[in-house]
Amino acid sequence: MSRYRVAVHIIPREGILDPQGHAVADALRTLGFPGVQDVRVGRHVVVETDADTAEAARTETRAMCERLLANPVIEDFEIASITRS
Amino acid sequence: MSRYRVAVHIIPREGILDPQGHAVADALRTLGFPGVQDVRVGRHVVVETDADTAEAARTETRAMCERLLANPVIEDFEIASITRS
Numbered sequence: 001m002s003r004y005r006v007a008v009h010i011i012p013r014e015g016i017l018d019p020q021g022h023a024v025a026d027a028l029r030t031l032g033f034p035g036v037q038d039v040r041v042g043r044h045v046v047v048e049t050d051a052d053t054a055e056a057a058r059t060e061t062r063a064m065c066e067r068l069l070a071n072p073v074i075e076d077f078e079i080a081s082i083t084r085s
Numbered sequence: 086m087s088r089y090r091v092a093v094h095i096i097p098r099e100g101i102l103d104p105q106g107h108a109v110a111d112a113l114r115t116l117g118f119p120g121v122q123d124v125r126v127g128r129h130v131v132v133e134t135d136a137d138t139a140e141a142a143r144t145e146t147r148a149m150c151e152r153l154l155a156n157p158v159i160e161d162f163e164i165a166s167i168t169r170s
Contacts, residue, residue: 001120027153046127068112
């Protein structure tokens, strides 16, 4: 068993309205960043988990995303990185 | 002017209590992932912005983080990637 640190990105699916992202984009333009075209706000989740191999840690983290971390109706997720910690 | 897509990670600073992360870790263990040791929940923000160069897009996005996106008292941020879109 080793300990792995798995980073996951969970972002609103393309085509799904992201009101938080719109609000942030408006605020940034108002603050003096006129070049901002679009903002999308998602979650960055870092899971530290014990697993036999990095591949096992990836499989387990995918299952965590499907069961709890992401809402598949409105969100996509991707495993961004896996490092031994 | 080109359009750049800049991804930013905003995470609770080391040593700062992350109650959302603790709740997620507890829920994952209850759901049948006993190997989970720790979870930290941050934000993954993707900004699409017009800038002359990738370096200008990076500098501008750092300023956005400092002024609006991150709370420097309790959060760290890092520019995860910059791609031309």
